[in-house]
Amino acid sequence: MKLYDYVLSPSCYKVRLMAALAGVKLSIRPVDFHPGAEHRGPELMALNPAGSIPILEDGDLVLTESSAMLVYLATKAAPQWLGNDTAVQAARVQQWLSFSHRLTASLGAARLHEMLLRPGNIDALKGQGTAALRELEAGLVEQSIRGQRFLASDRPTVADIACFPYVALAPDGEVSLDPYPTIRLWSRAIRGLDGFIEMPGIHRLHELKPEPVPEVGEA
Amino acid sequence: MTRNAMIDEWYPVGLASQLDAHGRGTALMGEPIEVRCGEDGTAKVTGGNGRVLPTCIRYGHVWSSLGDPKKPLFAIPEADQPGRRLVDVGVVRVRCSPLRAVENFLDIAHFPFVHTDILGSEPHTEVQNYKVEIREDEDEVWATQVKFYQPQAAKSAEGGITTEYMYRVPAPTCSILYKTCPPHPGEWDVITLFVQPLAEDLCDVWPWMALFDDETPMTDLIHFQQTIFVQDRSILENQIPRLLPLDPGMEIPTRADLTSVAYRRWLKRHGYTYGAQLVAQ
Numbered sequence: 001m002k003l004y005d006y007v008l009s010p011s012c013y014k015v016r017l018m019a020a021l022a023g024v025k026l027s028i029r030p031v032d033f034h035p036g037a038e039h040r041g042p043e044l045m046a047l048n049p050a051g052s053i054p055i056l057e058d059g060d061l062v063l064t065e066s067s068a069m070l071v072y073l074a075t076k077a078a079p080q081w082l083g084n085d086t087a088v089q090a091a092r093v094q095q096w097l098s099f100s101h102r103l104t105a106s107l108g109a110a111r112l113h114e115m116l117l118r119p120g121n122i123d124a125l126k127g128q129g130t131a132a133l134r135e136l137e138a139g140l141v142e143q144s145i146r147g148q149r150f151l152a153s154d155r156p157t158v159a160d161i162a163c164f165p166y167v168a169l170a171p172d173g174e175v176s177l178d179p180y181p182t183i184r185l186w187s188r189a190i191r192g193l194d195g196f197i198e199m200p201g202i203h204r205l206h207e208l209k210p211e212p213v214p215e216v217g218e219a
Numbered sequence: 220m221t222r223n224a225m226i227d228e229w230y231p232v233g234l235a236s237q238l239d240a241h242g243r244g245t246a247l248m249g250e251p252i253e254v255r256c257g258e259d260g261t262a263k264v265t266g267g268n269g270r271v272l273p274t275c276i277r278y279g280h281v282w283s284s285l286g287d288p289k290k291p292l293f294a295i296p297e298a299d300q301p302g303r304r305l306v307d308v309g310v311v312r313v314r315c316s317p318l319r320a321v322e323n324f325l326d327i328a329h330f331p332f333v334h335t336d337i338l339g340s341e342p343h344t345e346v347q348n349y350k351v352e353i354r355e356d357e358d359e360v361w362a363t364q365v366k367f368y369q370p371q372a373a374k375s376a377e378g379g380i381t382t383e384y385m386y387r388v389p390a391p392t393c394s395i396l397y398k399t400c401p402p403h404p405g406e407w408d409v410i411t412l413f414v415q416p417l418a419e420d421l422c423d424v425w426p427w428m429a430l431f432d433d434e435t436p437m438t439d440l441i442h443f444q445q446t447i448f449v450q451d452r453s454i455l456e457n458q459i460p461r462l463l464p465l466d467p468g469m470e471i472p473t474r475a476d477l478t479s480v481a482y483r484r485w486l487k488r489h490g491y492t493y494g495a496q497l498v499a500q
Contacts, residue, residue, distance in 0.1 A: 007442040008449055032438040034445075035234060035309030115312055115452070117423070171453065174314070200449035204335065 001026050004044065004055040006033040008116075010108060010165035011066045012054040013199040018070045018161050020197045022078035034116050067097045070158040083157030092152035096139075096159035102132045103166035110173030111166075122174075129175045133183065136163065140182040149189055156193060164190050168202045224490035227286035228390055231413040231425045234307050235276045238262055246417045247285050248493060254281055279307045279427050280413060293359075293389035297397075297409045298429050306437065308426040308444045315455040316494035317392045317416035318463040318486065320424055323451055324394050324412045325386050325478045327367050333450050336370050343368035343379070346475035353485050360388035360485050362478040388482055391491035392416055403431040410444070419494045420461045424448065462496035469496070 001019075003026045005012045019026045031053050032038040039053050048055050048064040056063040056072070063069050074081035084090040106128035112118035113125065139151065148154040151163065168187050170177055177184060190196065191205050198204045230247055233254045237243075242255030250267045257263040264272040264283040272283045277292050297303065313320055323329075328346050330339030349365040365384040385397040385407070392414035397407035409429040414422050426444050464470060465487045472480050486495060 007446050030436070030438040030442050032441060035237065035307060036438070036441075038438070114314075115449075117310060117312055171456070200446045201453050203333075203450075203453075 002029055002057040003027070004029050004031050004039075004047070004053050004057075006031050006039075006053055008200060009033065009053060010111075010169055010199070011052075011104065013165045013202075014066050014161055015054050015056060015069045015073070016199075017165070017197055018073045018081070018158065021156075021161070021193060021195045022073050022076075022081065023195070024073055024077045067100065067158070067162055070097075070161055074158050081156065081158050081161075083152045083155075083159065085153070089152050089157075093157050093159045096151045097162050099132070099135070100159075100162035100166070102128070103136075103163060106132055107166045107170045107173055107175060110175060111169055112173075114173045126173065126175050129170060129173065133167065133170065133175070133177070133180055136167065137180040137183050140186050144182060149186065151186075156190065160186075160190060165199070165202070172201055225391055225416075225493045227284060227288050228392070228491075229273075229275070229282045229284050229288055229292045230392060231280040231415050231423075232264060232283045233281045234309070234425070235262070235279055235281055236307055238281060245415070245423070247283065248416050249418055250285060252283065254283070278411065278413070278429075279305055280425055293393070295395060295409060295411070295429070297407065300406075300429075303409075303429045303431055304433075304437070304440070306428040306430065306440045306444070308428065308441055308448075310423050310425055311445070311448055311452060312417075312421070312423050313452050313455050314421055315458060316420055316462050317414045317422040318491075318494040319455060319458055319461075320414045320422055321388065321392055321394050321412060322463060322479050322482060323455055324396070325362070325388070325482060326476070327365060327384070328475045329454070330367060330369075333454055334447055338369055338447065339367065340370040340379070343370075348474070349477070351477040351481045353481055357389070360386075360478070360481050362386040362481075386478055388485070391486060391489070391493075392422075400431050402433075406431055408432075416493060422494075460496055462494055464496045465492065466496065466498050 001024065003015055005028045016026065031044065033053065038044060040051050045051055047062060050064060052064065054066055054069065056069045063072060083093040106125050109120050110122060110125040110129055113120040113122050143151065150156045151159045164187065167183060232245055232247065232252065233243060238256040240256050242253050244251060244253050246252060253265050255263050262274045262276055262281045264274045266272050266285065272285065273288055275282050275292055278295060278298055282292055331341050331344045347366050349362055351362045354361055363385045365386065366381050368379055369382045370379045383399045387395045394412045396410040398410060400406045400408040408431060411427045413425040413427060415425065416422050426448055428444060465483050
């Protein structure tokens with residue numbers, strides 16, 4: 001499976017993260033998104049007329065939507081990540097997969113504006129991002145009342161991976177996560193998953209290393 | 220008063236490869252400027268009131284100054300050595316003092332914690348003794364004999380090796396890192412951090428490299444350096460206070476911070492205080 005990838009893109013990171021969690025090996029084809037704008041060049045535009053990355057190729061299959069890539073990876077290698085045990089759970093997964101586009105359009109665009117100087121109405125983007133974070137926080141609080149730590153279930157699904165990167169990187173676009181305690185707990189739970197990988201701006205949990213054990217007999 | 224000494228310095232204001240006749244609006248120390256390609260094909264930079272600013276093109280970038288530069292832009296002789304690949308890494312904006320961006324670049328001790336498994340790793344966190352001096356003739360800060368254990372110093376390297384570095388600060392918002400170069404023993408890879416001060420607590424950072432590496436694709440070289448710098452970005456944006464403290468009563472440095480101490484001393488000596496905090500608050 002070949003991923004057209006940019007190391008600083010949260011959407012590309014979703015796919016790298018899902019692949020790592022599902023144990024799928026990707027062949028990475030780096031795209032000079034910045035400063036080269038290679039994603040707007042003829043080779044990639046022919047593959048994806050929308051001019052966006054990531055693009056995932058597997059044989060004849062070409063995917064250009066990151067949510068579809070997450071579902072494809074999970075279906076192939078880790079079906080428990082699909083979260084389709086019940087009708088309610090499957091619907092919640094779809095709900096949050098669609099919702100994740102709002103995070104890209106708001107927090108993602110704010111980040112591109114603040115970090116890589118892309119055009120945009122920064123105040124409007126930050127406002128839309130804040131509204132989306134409040135909705136996510138409320139959703140996670142309701143889930144915790146149901147005894148569930150993740151967006152659609154008591155275990156992580158593709159919906160969590162779809163929403164996590166742009167949320168975790170919100171401070172890059174000058175949107176603080178301080179007001180959202182449940183989002184921070186959820187983010188920590190995702191960072192603590194076996195097989196979790198980081199991206200620039202999303203650090204691993206160093207504190208998960210084993211605690212030093214005092215030697216027996218010491219005072 | 221705080222602007223005076225730094226106003227005559229050169230600053231990067233854009234990539235030479237992205238110059239166009241349409242122009243790009245940006246800023247230098249609070250003043251809006253415009254950078255464009257003139258009809259004669261050379262770079263033109265104009266200040267807020269339309270006045271023409273000094274301009275030069277060097278090291279992949281357009282450089283300008285709000286004042287009257289007393290000397291040409293600092294030399295990087297290695298940049299003209301044949302066989303090197305010149306890498307335009309591209310701009311990254313950071314909400315931090317331009318001086319803090321340079322100071323972070325000079326620090327080695329954070330490698331294992333921020334650039335984990337790339338530039339450093341736990342438990343190899345020790346910074347061995349190194350030499351720091353302010354070279355009076357060149358009027359530059361230099362750190363030499365810097366050695367650090369790196370888990371993956373190069374793509375070809377199997378396992379960790381100890382890499383040697385030299386750091387150089389030739390201008391208040393520019394730093395050059397020289398790093399041992401495995402394919403060319405005796406030569407140094409050149410990795411720079413050119414910082415454009417937009418405001419005292421906001422900067423555009425333009426990393427640039429001149430490397431001996433015939434194998435790694437250009438995009439991989441760009442992505443490697445962007446990865447490293449964006450790992451630093453979130454740390455830089457959370458440093459308190461926002462301005463770089465020059466008051467020695469503000470912080471307690473350790474031996475590993477010798478370069479930072481010399482850099483701050485040099486800034487203070489020259490009155491390079493745009494982006495600095497002079498008195499602890």
